[in-house]
Every structure is written in C-alpha cells, then in structure tokens.
Amino acid sequence: MGKFRDALVRGEFVITGEVAPPHGTDYSAMLESVRKLSPFCHALNVTDNQGATLHLSSLAASRVVLENGNGCEPIFQQTCRDRNRLALQSDLLAAWTLGLENVLVVTGDDPRGGDHPKAKGVFDMDSTQLLQVTKGMNEGVDMNGTPLDGATDFFMGGALFPEAEPWDIQLERGLQKVEAGAEFFQTQAVTDVDKFARAVEAFEPTGAKLIAGILLFKSPRVIKFINERLAGLMVPDWITDRVTGAEKPLDEAIAIAIEQAIQLKDIAHGIHIMPLGSDDAVARIIEGAELG
Amino acid sequence: MIVTKPRDWNRIKANLAEIDAKSVFIMGCGECATVAHTGGQAEIMVAKARLEAEGYSVTGSAVGAVTCHSGGVNLDMRKHRAEVDAADAVLVLSCGAGVQTVADAVKKPTYPGLESAFLGNVVRHGVFEERCQMCGDCVLDKTAGICPVTTCPKGLLNGPCGGMWNGMCEVLTDRECAHVKIRRRLAEQGRGMKGVIAPKDYSVKRGPGSVNTRDAALGRKPASTATDKPFTTEKDA
Numbered sequence: 144m145g146k147f148r149d150a151l152v153r154g155e156f157v158i159t160g161e162v163a164p165p166h167g168t169d170y171s172a173m174l175e176s177v178r179k180l181s182p183f184c185h186a187l188n189v190t191d192n193q194g195a196t197l198h199l200s201s202l203a204a205s206r207v208v209l210e211n212g213n214g215c216e217p218i219f220q221q222t223c224r225d226r227n228r229l230a231l232q233s234d235l236l237a238a239w240t241l242g243l244e245n246v247l248v249v250t251g252d253d254p255r256g257g258d259h260p261k262a263k264g265v266f267d268m269d270s271t272q273l274l275q276v277t278k279g280m281n282e283g284v285d286m287n288g289t290p291l292d293g294a295t296d297f298f299m300g301g302a303l304f305p306e307a308e309p310w311d312i313q314l315e316r317g318l319q320k321v322e323a324g325a326e327f328f329q330t331q332a333v334t335d336v337d338k339f340a341r342a343v344e345a346f347e348p349t350g351a352k353l354i355a356g357i358l359l360f361k362s363p364r365v366i367k368f369i370n371e372r373l374a375g376l377m378v379p380d381w382i383t384d385r386v387t388g389a390e391k392p393l394d395e396a397i398a399i400a401i402e403q404a405i406q407l408k409d410i411a412h413g414i415h416i417m418p419l420g421s422d423d424a425v426a427r428i429i430e431g432a433e434l435g
Numbered sequence: 436m437i438v439t440k441p442r443d444w445n446r447i448k449a450n451l452a453e454i455d456a457k458s459v460f461i462m463g464c465g466e467c468a469t470v471a472h473t474g475g476q477a478e479i480m481v482a483k484a485r486l487e488a489e490g491y492s493v494t495g496s497a498v499g500a501v502t503c504h505s506g507g508v509n510l511d512m513r514k515h516r517a518e519v520d521a522a523d524a525v526l527v528l529s530c531g532a533g534v535q536t537v538a539d540a541v542k543k544p545t546y547p548g549l550e551s552a553f554l555g556n557v558v559r560h561g562v563f564e565e566r567c568q569m570c571g572d573c574v575l576d577k578t579a580g581i582c583p584v585t586t587c588p589k590g591l592l593n594g595p596c597g598g599m600w601n602g603m604c605e606v607l608t609d610r611e612c613a614h615v616k617i618r619r620r621l622a623e624q625g626r627g628m629k630g631v632i633a634p635k636d637y638s639v640k641r642g643p644g645s646v647n648t649r650d651a652a653l654g655r656k657p658a659s660t661a662t663d664k665p666f667t668t669e670k671d672a
Contacts, residue, residue: 224589228634250596253588253606264589268634271593275631286634304597312595312618319593319631331597374598374605 147186147216147245148298151327151352157413158434159218159329159354160425161188164204166197177208179422181215183429186245188329188415191220195257202234206241218300218329219243224251227267228276232285235277239295247300247329248273252374271316271323274301278324301325303353304375305342306335314345321349329415332358334379336406343410352412357403357428359418361396363387397424397431404432436467437530438555438563439474442548447526448489450546456523458492460515461548462537464502464529471563473549474498474528482528482548494521502533505540512540519543571640577632579620584635587613592632 150157160180162173180187187208191201198204201220208217219238221231238246250270254262268276276286283294301320307313317328328346333339333355343353358376360366366378366386382399389395404414414434418424429435451459461479468474476498483493495518497511512519519525524544527534530551538545555563568585574592575582584590588606594614598605602615621627650656 250589250591252598255588255606266589266591267637269589269591269593270596271631272634302597304599307595307597307599308601309615309618312615313599315618315628316593316595316614319628323631375600377600 146214147218148326150185151412154412156408156411156434157185157354158183158429159186159188159413159415160184161190161415161417162204162208163190163193164199164201166199168199170199170204170207173204173207174211176422177211177215180425181212183425183435184215184416185413186216186218187212188218188247189220191222191249191251192225192257193252195224195252195254195259195262197258202238202241202243205238205243209242216245217243218245218247220247220249221273222249222251223266223268223270223273224254224264227265228286231268231273232276232280235280235295235297236291239280239297244296244298245300246277246297247302248277248325249302256372256374270301271319274299274320274323274325281324298326299324300327300329302331303328303342304331305333305353305355306331306338307375310338310341314342317342317346317351318349321346321351325351327352327354327412329354330356332356332376332417333403333407334382336403336410339407340410343412354413354415355403355407355411356415356417357400357407359396359400359416359421359424359428360386361419361421361424362392365419393421393424397427400424400428401431404428404434408432408434436470436555436557436563437532438471438552438565439468439528439530439549440552441473442550444485447546447548451491451524451526454524454544456491456544458494458522458524459486460494460519460522460525460543461486461496462502462511462525462527462529462533463496463498464533465498465500466502468502468529468533468549469498470557471555472561474502474533478528482526486526494518499529499533499537502527502529503536505536508533508536508540512537569640570635570637572636574632574635577629578617579624579626581613581617581620583613583617586616592635 162176189201189205189208192198205217205219248270254264277297277299280295283291303317339355360382366383369376369378386392386395416425461482463474463479479496486493495515497515499511500507519541525541526546526548527537528548534547553565554567556566558564566585570584595612599612604610604612
C-alpha cells in the first residue's frame with residue numbers, strides 16, 4: 144500500500160501538488176518541478192493532456208515521477224476525452240504494471256478549447272463509468288466482467304467542484320462517483336471555505352476524503368485568464384482586488400493561499416496546491432501555513 | 436430533418452477544376468435543404484449566378500421532391516437527361532444522402548454543394564437544433580426526454596462535468612448544462628436519476644445501417660444486410 148493512500152486513510156493531512164508533462168520528450172523541466180515539490184508533498188498529480196493540449200502521456204511521465212520523487216508518489220491522471228474503453232483499460236493495466244498505484248479519473252476538457260480543436264473528442268465513457276471500470280479491475284475483472292490475468296489495486300480518486308451551483312446536482316454526481324469507487328477527491332480551486340465545509344459534511348458518511356484545491360492567483364493576468372478561459376471557475380472580487388491592488392501580486396497571492404490553507408487545515412483531509420508554474424511558492428505556502 | 440450548411444465555395448471550385456469542368460447541372464432537394472434554405476430553388480439560382488460569374492455554363496437544374504429517394508431522383512434525371520448529358524459535372528445542393536442518390540442515377544462526376552451538419556429539430560421557422568444523433572441506444576427513458584449524448588457537448592451520460600458553472604455549460608457557456616436540465620425535469624416529474632448510466636452500446640449503431648421493411652413484411656429474409664447487428668440489442672431481445 145502506497146504512502147499517499149496510507150497517509151489519507153490514517154487521517155493524516157496530506158499535501159499534493161501537480162506537475163505537467165512536457166510538450167515533447169525533454170522532461171527536464173518537469174523533473175525540476177518534481178525536485179522542488181516532492182520534499183513537501185505526499186503525491187504529485189501528473190496531468191493528462193491538460194486543457195486538451197498535447198503533452199507527453201501521463202503514463203510515461205508518472206513513471207518518471209515515481210523514479211525521481213524520492214518517495215513522493217505520482218497520481219496518474221486518466222481523462223476520458225482521448226481514449227475509448229479499450230485504450231483506457233489498457234492504459235490502466237499498463238499503469239499498474241509500471242508501479243503506479245494512484246489514479247485520478249476525470250472526464251477531460253473539450254478538445255475545442257485546446258491546441259488541437261479539430262480533434263474528435265472520444266468520451267466513450269464518462270469519469271463515473273471509468274471509476275466503475277477501475278474498481279472492477281481492482282476486483283480482477285475487465286468491464287465485461289471477464290477475469291484479468293492479474294488484477295490492479297489502484298487508489299482511486301475523482302474530481303469534485305464543491306462550489307458548483309446547483310449544489311444538490313453536483314453533490315449527487317459526487318456521491319455517484321463514490322458509489323462507482325472514488326476513495327478520494329481533489330477539488331477545483333476553493334475560494335469559499337464555507338462551501339467547501341458544506342461538501343466535507345455531505346461526504347463525511349461516505350468515508351471519501353476531500354483534498355481542497357488551492358490555486359495560486361499569482362497575477363492580474365492569470366486571474367483574467369482563469370475568468371475567461373478556465374471552465375467552472377470565477378475568481379471572487381475580494382481575491383482579484385487584493386492581487387490587483389498589491390505592489391507585489393505574487394506575494395499577495397501567496398499570502399492568500401496561506402490564509403486559505405490555514406482555514407482549510409481543520410476542515411479538509413488535505414490540500415492540493417496548483418502553483419501554475421511558480422513552484423517555489425509551494426514551499427512558502429506550506430511553511431507559511433505551518434504544514435511542513 | 437437533415438440540416439445542411441453551404442460547403443466552402445473554394446472546395447467546390449477545386450472539385451470542378453480537378454476534372455477541368457466547364458459546365459454544371461445543379462440538383463437541389465425539395466425537403467430538408469429547401470427548409471434549411473440551403474438547396475431549394477432560391478439557392479439553386481444563387482449557385483447558378485455564382486457559377487456563371489466564374490465562367491461556368493449551367494446546363495440546367497432541378498429540385499428533387501426528396502433527393503434521398505432513389506425512385507424520384509431516377510425520374511428527375513430522366514426528365515433532365517439532355518441537360519445532365521450536356522454538363523461536365525453535377526453539383527448537388529442536398530445532404531450527403533442526396534448526393535449519393537444523384538451520383539447513383541447519373542454517369543457524371545457528382546459533387547456535394549453542401550455539408551450535412553446534423554439531424555435537426557425545427558424549433559421554429561429557420562431555427563434548427565441538434566437534439567438526436569441517432570446513436571441507436573436511446574437513453575431518453577432515463578433522462579427525462581433530454582438527450583445528453585447530443586445536447587451535452589461531451590456527450591456524457593452521467594453528468595454534469597466539473598466545468599458546470601451556475602447551472603451553465605462549460606463548453607457552450609451561454610447554454611444551460613444538459614444535466615442540470617435533465618435533473619430538473621426529472622425532479623419536476625417526481626423522478627430521480629437511478630444509479631449510474633452504463634457505458635453505451637455502440638455496436639448497435641455500427642454502420643452501414645440497412646433496414647428492409649418490405650422483405651420483413653413479406654416474411655422473407657433479406658438477401659443481404661449491411662448491418663452486422665440488427666436494431667435490437669441483446670438486452671431487448
């Protein structure tokens with residue numbers, strides 16, 4: 144059983160980060176991120192063609208993280224956008240065979256927002272269905288119920304948007320994911336701690352662990368980008384005002400992240416820090432929130 | 436109905452240039468393409484003027500009653516045989532089904548003048564919406580008569596996805612999320628979503644489709660069928 148799973152199941156407050164595979168074969172920049180983030184994190188998400196833009200596969204990149212993380216584990220991401228049910232299952236088997244134990248199953252952004260807008264989005268399955276399939280593989284069968292020669296034992300996660308309205312629909316969807324096999328959730332950026340607390344309370348009876356997303360709102364330009372381009376997230380005015388009005392926006396963004404981490408410390412089962420390239424900020428956030 | 440859109444004029448010109456065509460016969464469709472204002476009499480006149488302005492001669496034109504109907508198209512082509520014979524190419528302003536029916540009926544190079552866009556609900560005159568993709572494995576019984584395969588841009592059966600914001604779709608941000616609509620209508624009807632909808636059975640739609648109701652009515656087994664599976668799934672049978 145992996146360290147990330149152990150820690151979450153034990154009730155330890157976990158910290159996860161995120162690294163992006165390269166747009167090409169040179170993964171030295173990703174390794175640099177791993178070097179900076181791994182001392183502070185239990186696990187690092189390895190994104191899968193994030194934003195529907197081409198990157199080295201999460202499978203290969205996760206293996207690189209596994210070998211170079213000094214015990215900080217990769218969380219292999221699988222999006223439903225790019226692969227049909229055969230490829231998804233095949234990649235899950237490959238992931239397990241390569242020693243990857245944590246998987247985060249997401250639907251994926253629509254291709255028309257990415258760098259290959261002419262691509263055919265596959266979406267043969269949705270994330271809930273893929274969670275069910277992964278659960279089946281843990282039990283030793285493929286999605287047809289046919290026994291596998293060697294099962295998996297993935298620690299399975301899903302994505303959750305605790306601030307989505309209407310909340311009852313989002314909650315129902317999250318509970319569906321738990322039923323399908325999700326043991327942990329990593330959430331989109333939390334900007335309203337009360338709404339996150341509402342989600343924790345709702346999922347408490349299921350035993351699923353909620354890792355709160357903390358996004359570094361590092362500059363007015365980034366905030367504008369998030370508001371205009373990132374699906375399902377609007378930066379609240381109080382954050383925009385503070386970052387925009389600050390002499391050093393990055394420092395202000397880190398201060399906000401620290402405040403959020405401190406507030407979330409007693410509510411969440413962990414935090415998932417998305418530093419948007421400012422990897423050095425992760426150490427400052429963790430130290431500032433006294434989570435180190 | 437089949438909603439069509441005008442095809443890029445440069446592609447049409449390139450097609451005609453490939454065979455060095457000088458003269459064209461134009462065929463439209465009296466059903467869908469007329470309703471969609473893409474291939475009726477009026478649009479044929481526009482295409483004719485455009486072709487003539489580019490130096491082509493237009494030998495004649497016709498609007499088939501239903502251009503995907505082989506019998507009707509064969510009759511039309513017989514009626515216009517001289518005009519078709521005089522043309523180097525036939526340009527068809529209909530959906531792809533119509534283009535193929537015409538291509539079967541004439542011995543001339545036949546080119547599409549439109550793109551087949553989608554199966555459209557006619558919301559009101561001139562306003563079409565895609566609500567059904569004819570996937571062959573309908574989930575409308577579970578989704579309150581709102582198709583998520585078609586009206587969710589990602590075609591997700593179990594939604595909403597993580598990008599739903601204030602009930603709106605993450606991809607088409609000016610539209611309500613299909614899954615929000617579904618849940619609301621289910622709730623209005625005192626129903627709920629029961630469990631997880633299983634992955635779709637795409638095998639029932641594996642093409643090319645073929646249905647022969649005549650042989651079926653006569654109790655005959657069709658001589659050949661292009662589908663490798665009939666339109667009943669094992670679970671229905």
